[in-house]
Amino acid sequence: MASRPRTLYEKIWDAHVVERREDGTCLLYIDRHLVHEVTSPQAFEGLRVAGRRVRRPELTLAVPDHNVPTTARLGADGTPLPIADPESAAQLAALTRNTAEFGIPYIPATAPAQGIVHVVGPEQGFSLPGATVVCGDSHTAAHGGIGALAFGIGTSEVEHVLATQTLLLAGSKTMEVRVEGDLGPGITAKDLILHIIGRIGTAGGTGHVIEYRGRVFEEMSVEGRLTVCNMSIEGGARAGLIAPDETVFAWLEGRPMAPAGEAWDAALAWWRTLATDPGARFDKSVVIDAAEVEPTVTWGTSPEDVAGIGGHVPDPDSFADPAKQAAAAKSLAYMGLAPGTPLSDIPVENVFIGSCTNSRIEDLRAAAAVLDGRTKAPGVKWAIAVPGSGLVKRQAEAEGLDRIFTAAGFEWREPGCSACLAMNPDKVPAGERCASTSNRNFVGRQGPGARTHLMSPAMAAAAAVTGRLTDVRALMAS
């Protein structure tokens, strides 16, 4: 093996190369494959048509999340309730059928372990440091938070992984996002990643794998790291990584699907060698001053349209790039916002706390800490809290968080992707705003005509309480 210093990404990549082709593309072994109901039916159909089998069914784990309603799934007698939308029901039935036919481990919608793929993977110890993890979903980048090389793939690639347990890939360039200093009080992982995307732009990481470096990440919880890496794709990057450390190892040990005993010790020994070597070179480097990060929200229809909560809606003419001027003007028209409006004057009618970005226990605790003893403002018509998995939900209920949410006027839901993507019954009405902890503020993302403002769980809770975008630090002080 080459002795030149290597980055974390290069070490994981090199350890998974099955064959290197003349042109530099590699057949890369895939250790872990997550499957959900939306991007897999055509892949299974492809296997059937070609008469192909699944090479290693035990390395794939399937769980429905995108389509499932977040209302009660079991009737009073404990039997599963029917899903009203026939197309959603058909997609779920197809996943049940396909996983049974091909022998793939499957967590059905009614099971206690069900949840969003990117919450379930790390939670079960299925996703591991140093592993290659793929899923037909762009937010697979999340698993980089525990040190996995994880990226989203299309359905043809899902089929390719099922059939061969490999992908044919050209390597990515490496990009370092180095955060210097410490985050201020009340500033979260979500504020930081929104700030980073604002700096690098939605195409800033295209063709690259980002490694997030700096003391901030070393001191960050696993949940926070998953949030940061989750949104790497919003910066255009194929994947995001944070070097796995003792915090991650302690978090993973004893999880149901994680290695145990001697296998755990052997894995641990390897995981401890994964950090980027001193002197390793990145193709691109960006330095962020942590002290500059405010509670951050989006004002437009691209995740790069961010500003600190103390700021204003920008004037499109203030951007240097003419294409960006046009895009910003279009965004503001869609969002119904006038340039110069203070962000803290923007009212919201809906609040969504959930999604693969922010639905873990720490996210629910942060929101509940703000909501405790408070209620949602009269102008807030709909507020929902959607745990990322059944296990997160159970934990939150054991801590009494569900009662804080419901006392504040929130609906406490069953796990799923929910209002992140307008595929299930949880949608934001046209023309209304939503303070949302999800990852995309695209046109129509939360429903046709819906206006999304992305922010952290604590900030979304603050918006629920005041009925407008609000600096949560003011509520924390009181």
Place this chain on the structure above:
Amino acid sequence: MKPVATIEGRAIPLGLKNLDTDVIIPAHWLKTITRDGLGKGAFETLRAEPGNILDDPEYAGAPILIAGDNFGCGSSREHAAWALADLGIAAVIAPSFSDIFSGNAFKNGILTVALPQEAVDRLLEVARDHPVTVDLDSQTVTTPFQDRFAFAIDPFRKHCLSEGLDEIGLTLASSAAIGAFERMEGRPWLVPSASPANVGLNGTIA
């Protein structure tokens, strides 16, 4: 897959930067278990605007789409590529593409052509009234006005596209190498002692 050679015809001069896959095909169209018929939902929000360029009869049946920077960003949904294919789009020209979209397009025989912004601007202008030609073999985009823009493409992708190859079939030819990799020692992360059996078929946790 059908082999790709020369794509010639009208090109829809759409422009627009950061066209995400939620715009190319909104999520409610994703509740399908087949690849077919998604053209109906393609660019639904843009096509809801009266006089939109996508429904302009001038460009009916156009095999080429010209867009702005970072085309296909966002969700990994391959439905975006299926929807474009269903519309009859065989090539997309833009200054840059998201990594996942360009992979998905390739798997469906759609050529993604990345050209510098100046070249794309020129093509947007020409395409208003004239055809455009994308030639995979010579890796060029040409117009009736002697414009000639060379583009780069990964040699493997070019080979697969021009031969119409099935990538899974190609990889299965490496089955022995994959098996050897799986049997290598000292790779604890491969050992499925990560007992998936602990999560049973009913989703219970042992």
